[in-house]
Amino acid sequence: MTKADEILKEIEELAKTEFLPIVGLRKGKILAEAVKKINPKKILEVGTLIGYSAIVIGKELGADAEITTIEMHAKEAELAEENILRAEIPSKVRVIVGNALAVIPTLNDCFDAVFIDAEKTEYFEYLKLMEDKLHKGTVVVADNAGIFADRMRDYLEYVRNSGKFISTFFQVGNDGVEVSIKQ
Numbered sequence: 001m002t003k004a005d006e007i008l009k010e011i012e013e014l015a016k017t018e019f020l021p022i023v024g025l026r027k028g029k030i031l032a033e034a035v036k037k038i039n040p041k042k043i044l045e046v047g048t049l050i051g052y053s054a055i056v057i058g059k060e061l062g063a064d065a066e067i068t069t070i071e072m073h074a075k076e077a078e079l080a081e082e083n084i085l086r087a088e089i090p091s092k093v094r095v096i097v098g099n100a101l102a103v104i105p106t107l108n109d110c111f112d113a114v115f116i117d118a119e120k121t122e123y124f125e126y127l128k129l130m131e132d133k134l135h136k137g138t139v140v141v142a143d144n145a146g147i148f149a150d151r152m153r154d155y156l157e158y159v160r161n162s163g164k165f166i167s168t169f170f171q172v173g174n175d176g177v178e179v180s181i182k183q
């Protein structure tokens with residue numbers, strides 16, 4: 001078992017006793033597959049919590065990959081930094097503390113992969129704010145597109161019907177992730 005697998009297991013165990021809305025094992029697999037497939041160098045994550053999904057993504061990538069992850073709560077961001085450090089993943093991770101709605105417009109990178117997992121009613125706003133930082137082929141994965149589909153109706157409508165993405169819903173239990181490829 002790698003260090004990253006150990007830390008992921010530790011967080012999964014913690015999530016059984018404490019309220020910890022991590023992406024989890026099954027949806028995490030879909031996320032890891034979707035990202036790994038395109039071998040991204042610049043990755044953006046919205047909603048770090050304590051670093052579980054950043055480790056899920058980062059453990060699949062090389063030292064030339066950089067994950068920028070945004071978390072509005074300082075305490076969670078600090079724990080995330082600790083967990084990510086302990087996980088010893090090859091890729092670099094930059095945790096930014098702040099509201100994604102304010103942070104995204106300040107980012108200068110162009111992203112190859114994105115994971116959206118913060119406030120469900122804000123998914124569409126995050127996407128609109130980052131749209132000029134995506135390119136043809138960028139993969140955007142959105143968590144909770146099953147259980148909270150009603151809260152992100154505008155987002156799902158856009159990725160599925162605007163013609164700007166090819167989008168697929170992957171059901172996992174009563175939830176799922178939406179994987180959208182920028183056209």
Ligand SMILES: C[S@@+](CC[C@H](N)C(=O)[O-])C[C@H]1O[C@@H](n2cnc3c(N)ncnc32)[C@H](O)[C@@H]1O
Binds near residue numbers: 046048053
């Ligand atoms: C569902 S959790 C993220 C789980 C994490 N992606 C994982 O799978 O391990 C959502 C996180 O997004 C953060 N969040 C919510 N709205 C945000 C915003 N507007 N900007 C930055 N972070 C936000 C919350 O504080 C919370 O830690």
